[in-house]
Amino acid sequence: MAQPIRVTVWNEFRHEKMHEAVRQVYPDGIHEAIARPLSAQGFAVRTATLDEPRHGLTPEVLAETDVLIWWGHMAHHEVADEVVEDVVRRVWSGMGLVVLHSGHFSKVFKRLMGTSCDLKWREANDTERIWVVNPSHPVAEGLGEYIELEREEMYGEHFDVPAPDELVFVSWFTGGEVFRSGCAYRRGRGKVFYFRPGHETYPTYHHPQIQRVIANAVRWAAPGSGPVPRYGHSQPLASP
Amino acid sequence: MAQPIRVTVWNEFRHEKMHEAVRQVYPDGIHEAIARPLSAQGFAVRTATLDEPRHGLTPEVLAETDVLIWWGHMAHHEVADEVVEDVVRRVWSGMGLVVLHSGHFSKVFKRLMGTSCDLKWREANDTERIWVVNPSHPVAEGLGEYIELEREEMYGEHFDVPAPDELVFVSWFTGGEVFRSGCAYRRGRGKVFYFRPGHETYPTYHHPQIQRVIANAVRWAAPGSGPVPRYGHSQPLASP
Amino acid sequence: MAQPIRVTVWNEFRHEKMHEAVRQVYPDGIHEAIARPLSAQGFAVRTATLDEPRHGLTPEVLAETDVLIWWGHMAHHEVADEVVEDVVRRVWSGMGLVVLHSGHFSKVFKRLMGTSCDLKWREANDTERIWVVNPSHPVAEGLGEYIELEREEMYGEHFDVPAPDELVFVSWFTGGEVFRSGCAYRRGRGKVFYFRPGHETYPTYHHPQIQRVIANAVRWAAPGSGPVPRYGHSQPLASP
Amino acid sequence: MAQPIRVTVWNEFRHEKMHEAVRQVYPDGIHEAIARPLSAQGFAVRTATLDEPRHGLTPEVLAETDVLIWWGHMAHHEVADEVVEDVVRRVWSGMGLVVLHSGHFSKVFKRLMGTSCDLKWREANDTERIWVVNPSHPVAEGLGEYIELEREEMYGEHFDVPAPDELVFVSWFTGGEVFRSGCAYRRGRGKVFYFRPGHETYPTYHHPQIQRVIANAVRWAAPGSGPVPRYGHSQPLASP
Numbered sequence: 001m002a003q004p005i006r007v008t009v010w011n012e013f014r015h016e017k018m019h020e021a022v023r024q025v026y027p028d029g030i031h032e033a034i035a036r037p038l039s040a041q042g043f044a045v046r047t048a049t050l051d052e053p054r055h056g057l058t059p060e061v062l063a064e065t066d067v068l069i070w071w072g073h074m075a076h077h078e079v080a081d082e083v084v085e086d087v088v089r090r091v092w093s094g095m096g097l098v099v100l101h102s103g104h105f106s107k108v109f110k111r112l113m114g115t116s117c118d119l120k121w122r123e124a125n126d127t128e129r130i131w132v133v134n135p136s137h138p139v140a141e142g143l144g145e146y147i148e149l150e151r152e153e154m155y156g157e158h159f160d161v162p163a164p165d166e167l168v169f170v171s172w173f174t175g176g177e178v179f180r181s182g183c184a185y186r187r188g189r190g191k192v193f194y195f196r197p198g199h200e201t202y203p204t205y206h207h208p209q210i211q212r213v214i215a216n217a218v219r220w221a222a223p224g225s226g227p228v229p230r231y232g233h234s235q236p237l238a239s240p
Numbered sequence: 241m242a243q244p245i246r247v248t249v250w251n252e253f254r255h256e257k258m259h260e261a262v263r264q265v266y267p268d269g270i271h272e273a274i275a276r277p278l279s280a281q282g283f284a285v286r287t288a289t290l291d292e293p294r295h296g297l298t299p300e301v302l303a304e305t306d307v308l309i310w311w312g313h314m315a316h317h318e319v320a321d322e323v324v325e326d327v328v329r330r331v332w333s334g335m336g337l338v339v340l341h342s343g344h345f346s347k348v349f350k351r352l353m354g355t356s357c358d359l360k361w362r363e364a365n366d367t368e369r370i371w372v373v374n375p376s377h378p379v380a381e382g383l384g385e386y387i388e389l390e391r392e393e394m395y396g397e398h399f400d401v402p403a404p405d406e407l408v409f410v411s412w413f414t415g416g417e418v419f420r421s422g423c424a425y426r427r428g429r430g431k432v433f434y435f436r437p438g439h440e441t442y443p444t445y446h447h448p449q450i451q452r453v454i455a456n457a458v459r460w461a462a463p464g465s466g467p468v469p470r471y472g473h474s475q476p477l478a479s480p
Numbered sequence: 481m482a483q484p485i486r487v488t489v490w491n492e493f494r495h496e497k498m499h500e501a502v503r504q505v506y507p508d509g510i511h512e513a514i515a516r517p518l519s520a521q522g523f524a525v526r527t528a529t530l531d532e533p534r535h536g537l538t539p540e541v542l543a544e545t546d547v548l549i550w551w552g553h554m555a556h557h558e559v560a561d562e563v564v565e566d567v568v569r570r571v572w573s574g575m576g577l578v579v580l581h582s583g584h585f586s587k588v589f590k591r592l593m594g595t596s597c598d599l600k601w602r603e604a605n606d607t608e609r610i611w612v613v614n615p616s617h618p619v620a621e622g623l624g625e626y627i628e629l630e631r632e633e634m635y636g637e638h639f640d641v642p643a644p645d646e647l648v649f650v651s652w653f654t655g656g657e658v659f660r661s662g663c664a665y666r667r668g669r670g671k672v673f674y675f676r677p678g679h680e681t682y683p684t685y686h687h688p689q690i691q692r693v694i695a696n697a698v699r700w701a702a703p704g705s706g707p708v709p710r711y712g713h714s715q716p717l718a719s720p
Numbered sequence: 721m722a723q724p725i726r727v728t729v730w731n732e733f734r735h736e737k738m739h740e741a742v743r744q745v746y747p748d749g750i751h752e753a754i755a756r757p758l759s760a761q762g763f764a765v766r767t768a769t770l771d772e773p774r775h776g777l778t779p780e781v782l783a784e785t786d787v788l789i790w791w792g793h794m795a796h797h798e799v800a801d802e803v804v805e806d807v808v809r810r811v812w813s814g815m816g817l818v819v820l821h822s823g824h825f826s827k828v829f830k831r832l833m834g835t836s837c838d839l840k841w842r843e844a845n846d847t848e849r850i851w852v853v854n855p856s857h858p859v860a861e862g863l864g865e866y867i868e869l870e871r872e873e874m875y876g877e878h879f880d881v882p883a884p885d886e887l888v889f890v891s892w893f894t895g896g897e898v899f900r901s902g903c904a905y906r907r908g909r910g911k912v913f914y915f916r917p918g919h920e921t922y923p924t925y926h927h928p929q930i931q932r933v934i935a936n937a938v939r940w941a942a943p944g945s946g947p948v949p950r951y952g953h954s955q956p957l958a959s960p
Contacts (some may be wrong), residue, residue: 001959032939037865042932046940063882073796074843088834092835092836092880111834112832114808114831114832114834115812115907115908116812116908116951118949118951118953120950120951120952120954121953121954122953122954122955122956124956126956136837137897138921139760157949158949158951159810160945160949162882162905162906162907162950163885163906165882165883174956175955175956175957176956177954181826185882185883186883187834187835188835188880194935226877229838229877229878229880229889230840231836231838231839231840231878231880232838232840232841233840233841233842234840234841234842234876234897235842235895236842236844236846236894236895236896237895237896237897
């Protein structure tokens, strides 16, 4: 039988400690809310948070991680550059990365995109509808035509990322904006999926369809067994 | 000085004859409303309509057309297959094609896409906001962040087209839908741009920003002077 | 346990009957050479050939096919248009399609691409090296950096297809040409993979790495459980 | 009349000073060899080199540059991080960037790609054939089906860059390798083109077709007048 995919859920874990409103929604932290349904489906899940030594992302942890999930918001600047570099190099060598919501401004995502990753935002009373525009993509497995989130923070275009290799979701917001909310990228031997929803004051990660997308993204982003390219000086190939 | 780009605006031209409401908006036909601002900008414009012999698209007309604009709706099936084939082959050999609104279901567009080109639609009271998601694309020249059309027919995802080579616009509709409303493709040596708005009962083609997009799309789709590939049996290349 | 993927290997099966040289390489037909290693890996495989009633592709067979593999060359024009249309519609509704070698000129592939699908070719003494340019793509699983085929027919650029959604392989030929030899597309809910090698006079389909690519492509192209879009008239979505 | 495009050709300018063999090919430096044919075609060209203050790329120079051309090789690490950041931000705000040959390993290119940008290489006796795979792309204007360079350094796949938004050229090398040698990207409001050839010991930049590609790339990468997105907090849009 195949080994389970090893997932590390990384969370900044600050809002939950500082704001009662967030703690009520995510009493054990956003990371636990994300980790639990993944564990229940048979993934081998651990968590890591900003205030642990090396943010919980030691070389050993990263070496044992097939897919890293990333949620951060208020303390992106506190993530050490050397850890960022370790994460980026693990992605290049095959680790999957699933970046959630305000993680668009994390150092790791910006580093892998090469753009500002900026966007419009608003905390108000918007409903979000996440439309599937790529129905044969693995990240859309088991979904309906759209996911409706009654209340979410708005993120609006222009989203300053490279054109995704594959665009899977586009969001609609009550206030008049759209957003490319499910974006798939390849970087080196690794895969990166950005998924928009998940503001800390809304119960988004308790939504079964959102959990489904995250699980799908983990499966899609898991490392494969494709070739490991050799780089550098190279002899001519012998002709038969 | 460069020769002007030669544009042929093709219109089905049936709604305008049959429905007083359409005639009030486009008294000379949609084709004239599209052609006039292009002529005013210096393009060399002619028009062609369904009920002309060979739908106005004789081999001579096609040979003298750099970019063909296509509006059709109720009579797609009346377009002769041989004319469709002529248009497709001209695109392959370099002619640009700008497909508007209900032209998504035209034979020429479906033939070039290889998909059903189906979508959701509704004639109601929707406002449309056409957001630019690709601000450095030539078709977005001179625009603001979005174009707002107070009333338009809704087109919604899933839009069953191949993932566009370049996605330029995404639309928002009041009723809750999104749509990839500006899609750029290359087919053979030709370029194809699909642009969503333009229902016959709304004054969309009188909107200066819509006219701007159409002019931009014509410039983008105009034939270049890239290589003309040779196909078929081929000798090995001499080694220096 | 998951059901095995149901594969139908379609072969024109004419060269093998007419040319002794081909029969020596593929005594039971190219379809059997492709089918056997797939069966051995647990796929549920059947075959179908041109000269069977409806070319072996009855509505029942297509309905029970998850992935269709297509090899054809000298008799593309004998494939009935109604069967082509059935195949295309099955792809749109989710069936995978793996098109091999001279299948680039098949009616089904040209219909799904919307281009001429033309290319350069030469039967000579070329060696082909198929380089992986997308090492994290599922179709590259288990491969080295390149596959070397000592003798193959040359196919050279320009290959007149739409820019692939994902480019997986690029081939090198002794005579000086390159070719985009592994091209992944999505059409409707279905996936299409074009894989270049497999001239009838060479033992290409007996090569373990080529067999590996075909099996990978079948797995990649197998239908998923993503949303089934509804098209046509659509009511506004209720606002919460 | 339109203002000429303002081009800054940046060159490391070290090989030319240190190696007689290079000086014989490029007596005034690679930058002058690149600049001269651009000036002759009416571009407004200046040059800048590593050993000037701030590498010749002061904020003033960057502000007056529409397209920056970059050649570097042995001293990438000497380019100051703050200048790299200035260049990257100018690209995001619209400046075009044309990266040549060993510039694949420059800090600016790696920063914009988010990957290692590694590759295979060999200095030997390879001939390079640069095939056009995208004949309608503006960078292929005026070219034949391929450009042949009798002697060039080999660069081979895997080239560790994001899949290009548009792939324009693929190279063939005598020794058996292929390379995606013309890659177009959008980053923010800016455009980036990577073009492979140009080893310092070969007269590549004296080749008229190579000069043509560089001029085409400059025209393609020149800033447009598309929307300037606003980011950050955003009010809901008024409904009509």
